Amino acid sequence: MESFVFGISIxxxxxxxxxxxxxxYTIFAGVIIKQVRLMGDTFKIGFEKNLNFLAIIHLIFAAxxxxxxxxxx
Amino acid sequence: MPDIxxxxxxxxxxxxxKKKTKKETKKKDxxxxxxxxxxxxxxxxxYMPQNVEFETKDAKEKIYLVLRRHPVTNLKWALIALxxxxxxxxxxxxxxxxxxxxxxxxxxxxxxxxxxxxxxLENFLSWYFNVDIVTDERIIxxxxxxxxxxxxxxxxxxxxxxxxxxxxxxxxxLLGYGDVLIQTAGEVPNFxxxxxxxPEKVVEVIQKERLExxxxxxxxxxx
Numbered sequence: 001m002e003s004f005v006f007g008i009s010i011x012x013x014x015x016x017x018x019x020x021x022x023x024x025y026t027i028f029a030g031v032i033i034k035q036v037r038l039m040g041d042t043f044k045i046g047f048e049k050n051l052n053f054l055a056i057i058h059l060i061f062a063a064x065x066x067x068x069x070x071x072x073x
Numbered sequence: 074m075p076d077i078x079x080x081x082x083x084x085x086x087x088x089x090x091k092k093k094t095k096k097e098t099k100k101k102d103x104x105x106x107x108x109x110x111x112x113x114x115x116x117x118x119x120y121m122p123q124n125v126e127f128e129t130k131d132a133k134e135k136i137y138l139v140l141r142r143h144p145v146t147n148l149k150w151a152l153i154a155l156x157x158x159x160x161x162x163x164x165x166x167x168x169x170x171x172x173x174x175x176x177x178x179x180x181x182x183x184x185x186x187x188x189x190x191x192x193x194l195e196n197f198l199s200w201y202f203n204v205d206i207v208t209d210e211r212i213i214x215x216x217x218x219x220x221x222x223x224x225x226x227x228x229x230x231x232x233x234x235x236x237x238x239x240x241x242x243x244x245x246x247l248l249g250y251g252d253v254l255i256q257t258a259g260e261v262p263n264f265x266x267x268x269x270x271x272p273e274k275v276v277e278v279i280q281k282e283r284l285e286x287x288x289x290x291x292x293x294x295x296x
Contacts, residue, residue, distance in 0.1 A: 014173070018180060025187060032194065035220040039202045042223065043215055044126040045139070047114035051198070058190055065183045072176045 015073040022066040029055075029062040115201075117141040117250075118270040120278075127206060127213065128225065137278050138207035142200060142268035143250035150196040157189040195220065205266045207278055209285070212255060214264050228257040228264060231286040236279060238272040255279070 003010045033055040040048035119125070119139040130136075161182050164170060170178045199217060206213040213227040233255055240251030253266040253275050269275060 011174070011177070014177065018177075018184065022184065022187075025184075025191075028191070032191075032220065036198065039198065039217060039223075042128050042225070043202055043204055045114050045122070046124060047201075051201070054194065058194060061190065062187060065180070065187055068183065069180050073180060 015069070018073065019066070019069050022062070022069050026059070026062040026066050029059040033059055115144075117143050118274075120274075125206075127215065129213070129227065130208075131210070134211075135209040136206060137209065137282065138205075138275060140205040140207075140266055140269040140275065141203065143248060143270050145244065145248055145250070146268045147196065147200055150192070154189060154193045154196075157185070157192065161185060205264075205269065207275070207282070209282060212264055212279065214266075226261045226264065228255075228259040228261060229286075230279065230282045231290065232258045233279065233283060234258055236276050238276050240272060 005013065033052070036048075036051050036055040040051065117140065121135075121137055122139050125136050125139055164178075164182075170181060173181070198220075202215065202217050204215050206215070209230075211227045211229055212233070213225065216224045216226075218224065235256040237254045238251055239254075240246055240249070245251050248270075250268055250270045251272040253269060253272045255264040255266070256262060257264065266272070266275065
């Protein structure tokens with residue numbers, strides 16, 4: 001049996017919280033890409049492209065989870 | 074027989090090149106350390122690396138050492154990350170999310186793995202980009218305290234006053250890593266190369282450069 005708080009379903013509140021959290025995390029993943037580039041400009045040793053690629057994959061993963069949370073929940 | 078032509082200039086006799094014996098060649102190779110091969114960018118100790126650049130590098134500056142913390146210093150966070158990866162398996166034993174529908178549980182687990190990825194990435198970047206560099210002119214310490222705070226300190230080699238290195242503890246002694254503490258007369262009085270491999274070789278390289286700097290000063294070749 002579903003519970004309600006101020007007329008809003010608990011599951012809706014949980015969904016809202018999760019989507020908000022994943023949105024903040026996706027922005028954080030974007031900041032990580034910027035920081036990896038800055039770090040790479042400070043010190044270059046030949047592995048920076050791989051790290052940039054990892055950071056981009058991380059952002060795609062975060063965006064994917066955000067999208068999934070909006071669709072599935 | 075009389076000489077047909079005698080040159081006015083004395084012909085300088087070129088000294089014959091002495092062929093090195095195998096023993097002499099081997100001895101020379103073992104005395105001077107060879108530059109570290111650059112195929113692996115994840116090493117903690119590079120001697121005379123090629124194709125390394127950093128922000129404040131001078132065009133003529135030669136890099137002698139690039140140092141990071143020994144890989145074993147990452148063990149702590151690596152074990153935590155491993156635990157985080159396998160933690161959702163414990164949900165079958167401790168069902169703390171059963172009050173949520175299956176789709177919510179799935180999304181929460183995905184979120185947990187996102188946090189795990191961020192934890193691993195941040196720790197790896199911190200280890201990878203926190204480096205100490207020794208060039209023919211300076212020592213440089215690049216520190217990224219977190220993703221938004223970086224500090225780059227450097228000191229001229231001729232301003233180094235005191236160098237101490239220590240290898241304390243069983244693991245450090247076994248794996249050959251330790252701390253190099255450098256006191257300078259500069260604005261940043263202390264440089265610490267913490268957890269670096271082969272600290273005795275690091276000190277040897279810096280001492281060699283200090284002597285070279287003193288020689289340059291005496292000969293007036295200061296850059």
